[in-house]
Amino acid sequence: GQQVMQIPQYQHVQEGEDFTTYCNSSTTLSNIQWYKQRPGGHPVFLIQLVKSGEVKKQKRLTFQFGEAKKNSSLHITATQTTDVGTYFCADNTDKLIFGTGTRLQVFP
Amino acid sequence: NAGVTQTPKFQVLKTGQSMTLQCAQDMNHEYMSWYRQDPGMGLRLIHYSVGAGITDQGEVPNGYNVSRSTTEDFPLRLLSAAPSQTSVYFCASSPLREGKLFFGSGTQLSVL
Numbered sequence: 509g510q511q512v513m514q515i516p517q518y519q520h521v522q523e524g525e526d527f528t529t530y531c532n533s534s535t536t537l538s539n540i541q542w543y544k545q546r547p548g549g550h551p552v553f554l555i556q557l558v559k560s561g562e563v564k565k566q567k568r569l570t571f572q573f574g575e576a577k578k579n580s581s582l583h584i585t586a587t588q589t590t591d592v593g594t595y596f597c598a599d600n601t602d603k604l605i606f607g608t609g610t611r612l613q614v615f616p
Numbered sequence: 617n618a619g620v621t622q623t624p625k626f627q628v629l630k631t632g633q634s635m636t637l638q639c640a641q642d643m644n645h646e647y648m649s650w651y652r653q654d655p656g657m658g659l660r661l662i663h664y665s666v667g668a669g670i671t672d673q674g675e676v677p678n679g680y681n682v683s684r685s686t687t688e689d690f691p692l693r694l695l696s697a698a699p700s701q702t703s704v705y706f707c708a709s710s711p712l713r714e715g716k717l718f719f720g721s722g723t724q725l726s727v728l
Contacts, residue, residue, distance in 0.1 A: 514658075517656070541717075549721075550706060550719040550720065551659065551708075551717070551719050552719070553717060553718075596658060596659065600714060603661055603664060604649070604661065604717065605661060605675065606651070606658045607658055608658040
């Protein structure tokens with residue numbers, strides 16, 4: 509069945525440092541979505557990647573989809589305290605199945 | 617538009633009680649789904665629906681029932697609550713099965 513592994517589980521960074529979370533699958537993904545959930549909030553859609561090798565940017569956020577469509581990453585450049593939250597990838601191949609998430613803490 | 621509305625926001629149940637979590641969306645979305653979120657487990661899909669009259673099971677459907685009589689509403693029923701069902705429940709909708717999800721604000725459920 510669908511399963512995506514997400515690493516790391518937690519990441520603590522100093523404000524201004526970079527951050528990356530990785531999403532890996534043993535099977536080829538049709539497309540992948542990324543969501544952000546602030547503490548106490550609900551998940552909010554960030555982006556969807558569909559094409560092999562696709563790279564998309566949103567300000568300081570860079571999203572990549574692997575060439576083999578089995579992995580994806582989210583990279584944040586120069587983190588800010590507003591980046592705090594949990595970042596989820598979600599496999600949209602059949603049903604929308606979420607990874608376990610990476611919780612980001614940013615220290616000022 | 618209110619988006620996706622979930623009620624109640626908080627609920628405490630005793631083991632064996634039944635209840636219905638309500639979810640309504642006013643965006644005319646065909647696709648609706650229910651997730652539960654537990655610490656360290658991410659979001660797990662319980663049930664989903666691709667349109668009125670059509671429902672299907674997700675990853676963790678046992679102990680839960682759903683129905684979709686209208687496009688707007690997708691209630692989640694717990695027939696006999698168990699402590700293992702203590703969790704935060706999120707309802708979400710999308711215009712298409714492949715589209716981005718819009719989430720409700722969640723229901724925090726405790727089963728004692």
